Amino acid sequence: MAIFYQSTRDKSNQKTASQAILQGLAEDGGLFVPVDFPKLALDFEQLKNATYQEIAELVLQTFFDDFSKAEIHDMVKAAYGDNFDDPEIAPVKQVGQHYLLELFHGETIAFKDMALSILPYLMTQAAKKNGVTNEIVILTATSGDTGKAAMAGFADVEQTKIIVFYPKNGVSPIQERQMVTQQGDNVHVVAIDGNFDQAQTAVKAMFNEADLRDKMAKNGKQFSSANSMNIGRLIPQVAYYIYAYAQLVKKNQIENGESVNFSVPTGNFGNILAAYYAKKLGLPIRKLICASNKNNVLTDFFKTGRYDKNREFFVTSSPSMDILVSSNLERLIFELTDENDQTTGQLLTALSTEGQYQLTEKMLEKLTDFIADWADESEISKEIQETFSKNHYVLDPHTAVASSVYHKLAPEGKTVVVSTASPYKFPQVVLNALSSTAVASDDFAAVKALEELSETPLPRAVKSIEKAEVLHQTTVEVSQMQSEVERYLGLK
Numbered sequence: 001m002a003i004f005y006q007s008t009r010d011k012s013n014q015k016t017a018s019q020a021i022l023q024g025l026a027e028d029g030g031l032f033v034p035v036d037f038p039k040l041a042l043d044f045e046q047l048k049n050a051t052y053q054e055i056a057e058l059v060l061q062t063f064f065d066d067f068s069k070a071e072i073h074d075m076v077k078a079a080y081g082d083n084f085d086d087p088e089i090a091p092v093k094q095v096g097q098h099y100l101l102e103l104f105h106g107e108t109i110a111f112k113d114m115a116l117s118i119l120p121y122l123m124t125q126a127a128k129k130n131g132v133t134n135e136i137v138i139l140t141a142t143s144g145d146t147g148k149a150a151m152a153g154f155a156d157v158e159q160t161k162i163i164v165f166y167p168k169n170g171v172s173p174i175q176e177r178q179m180v181t182q183q184g185d186n187v188h189v190v191a192i193d194g195n196f197d198q199a200q201t202a203v204k205a206m207f208n209e210a211d212l213r214d215k216m217a218k219n220g221k222q223f224s225s226a227n228s229m230n231i232g233r234l235i236p237q238v239a240y241y242i243y244a245y246a247q248l249v250k251k252n253q254i255e256n257g258e259s260v261n262f263s264v265p266t267g268n269f270g271n272i273l274a275a276y277y278a279k280k281l282g283l284p285i286r287k288l289i290c291a292s293n294k295n296n297v298l299t300d301f302f303k304t305g306r307y308d309k310n311r312e313f314f315v316t317s318s319p320s321m322d323i324l325v326s327s328n329l330e331r332l333i334f335e336l337t338d339e340n341d342q343t344t345g346q347l348l349t350a351l352s353t354e355g356q357y358q359l360t361e362k363m364l365e366k367l368t369d370f371i372a373d374w375a376d377e378s379e380i381s382k383e384i385q386e387t388f389s390k391n392h393y394v395l396d397p398h399t400a401v402a403s404s405v406y407h408k409l410a411p412e413g414k415t416v417v418v419s420t421a422s423p424y425k426f427p428q429v430v431l432n433a434l435s436s437t438a439v440a441s442d443d444f445a446a447v448k449a450l451e452e453l454s455e456t457p458l459p460r461a462v463k464s465i466e467k468a469e470v471l472h473q474t475t476v477e478v479s480q481m482q483s484e485v486e487r488y489l490g491l492k
């Protein structure tokens with residue numbers, strides 16, 4: 001059965017998987033979702049012995065069926081190899097009474113590598129498949145992790161250019177250094193005087209700005225996305241939920257068929273939506289814990305059905321989650337409206353014009369798969385400190401949010417906390433949580449102090465940037481983002 005993808009704002013706008021990946025965002029501003037959601041009879045007696053790569057192949061073959069099995073096999077093999085520093089790719093560790101799914105063993109030590117190591121292959125193969133000879137310009141907004149992972153993935157990939165926008169004062173010093181030292185002839189990273197929401201809104205607007213699109217086309221270029229609005233970013237993330245479950249069965253931690261919870265640090269709603277898609281596919285999941293930091297717009301949404309971004313935007317110690325407009329929620333809203341593209345469009349228009357929308361009672365009743373809460377800065381710090389003193393395990397601040405919220409909600413059943421980044425991306429915050437006396441003059445001093453204190457191996461991703469040359473220093477106002485894109489692409 002061929003799977004088609006429809007826009008959440010116009011169901012008649014349908015594409016094959018490869019076309020949807022190439023496009024990134026639908027012309028009408030909507031996000032692509034499967035027309036018929038696939039189901040799999042997941043046999044964990046077999047899957048418990050599968051490698052990460054085999055599970056990734058299964059997931060990609062199921063969702064992206066206009067790629068051949070051989071193509072998917074080759075792409076998976078190239079994407080998940082010794083670029084990961086753990087042969088298991090996404091190991092599951094027991095910490096106390098729960099489990100941690102470590103998603104930070106890729107090149108840029110954040111969970112974004114799980115999808116961005118394969119997206120460049122999917123993109124270039126999709127271009128071939130559809131006879132697209134245009135240069136594909138990957139336009140990306142980041143609050144810290146996506147940007148570096150996307151650049152690492154697309155650096156020097158033929159027929160592509162990548163442009164990344166990040167909030168100048170809204171990422172950690174290590175995240176920023178990872179980005180500004182990125183090499184590659186097709187890579188451009190730009191700081192903005194604004195926050196992630198402003199960056200993402202401007203990026204989305206550029207996709208569908210008619211004049212810009214024409215100019216791009218006349219110059220043999222077209223946009224795509226490396227953010228989770230691109231279905232090609234989202235679906236590879238489904239694999240690690242299935243793999244985690246298979247590992248728990250293999251280690252006799254759960255019975256085959258037993259439902260588990262996943263606690264997911266949530267910002268743009270991509271990671272937790274991938275978990276929800278895993279559940280729809282057939283994975284036994286009890287509750288999805290949507291864990292937020294002080295930017296707790298999603299906690300309020302799940303508790304009340306009102307999405308209201310009219311609130312203060314906080315810069316926190318978990319910057320990748322500093323988001324008030326969670327893009328992927330649109331895919332869930334589309335389902336809550338019984339796939340009504342008109343209603344979805346109206347709610348999302350209300351969000352951009354009034355900054356809020358309210359679900360009906362009927363829609364709210366359908367939100368049973370999720371529970372939600374948030375952690376403030378002192379709870380994050382306490383969680384890092386307690387996890388280390390009890391288990392000698394160092395959490396990064398994002399994972400600490402998910403762990404803290406898991407402890408707060410204490411759901412029935414076994415829980416996997418999704419660990420989305422290495423603590424070495426946020427050394428000052430983690431060091432301060434672990435020691436009240438340690439002082440570090442800068443982030444690399446904090447890295448060293450943290451390494452000594454925690455005896456946690458230092459990843460090569462951090463070692464390699466300490467002395468690396470800064471290659472990108474552009475900063476623009478939000479209102480100048482489009483003109484910076486045009487300048488870089490030689491469109492003016």
Ligand SMILES: N[C@@H](CCOP(=O)(O)O)C(=O)O
Pocket residue numbers: 141142143144145146147226227228229267268270271320321327
């Ligand atoms: N958390 C993100 C923000 C963008 O999210 P994405 O999953 O849609 O790429 C980041 O680190 O940049």
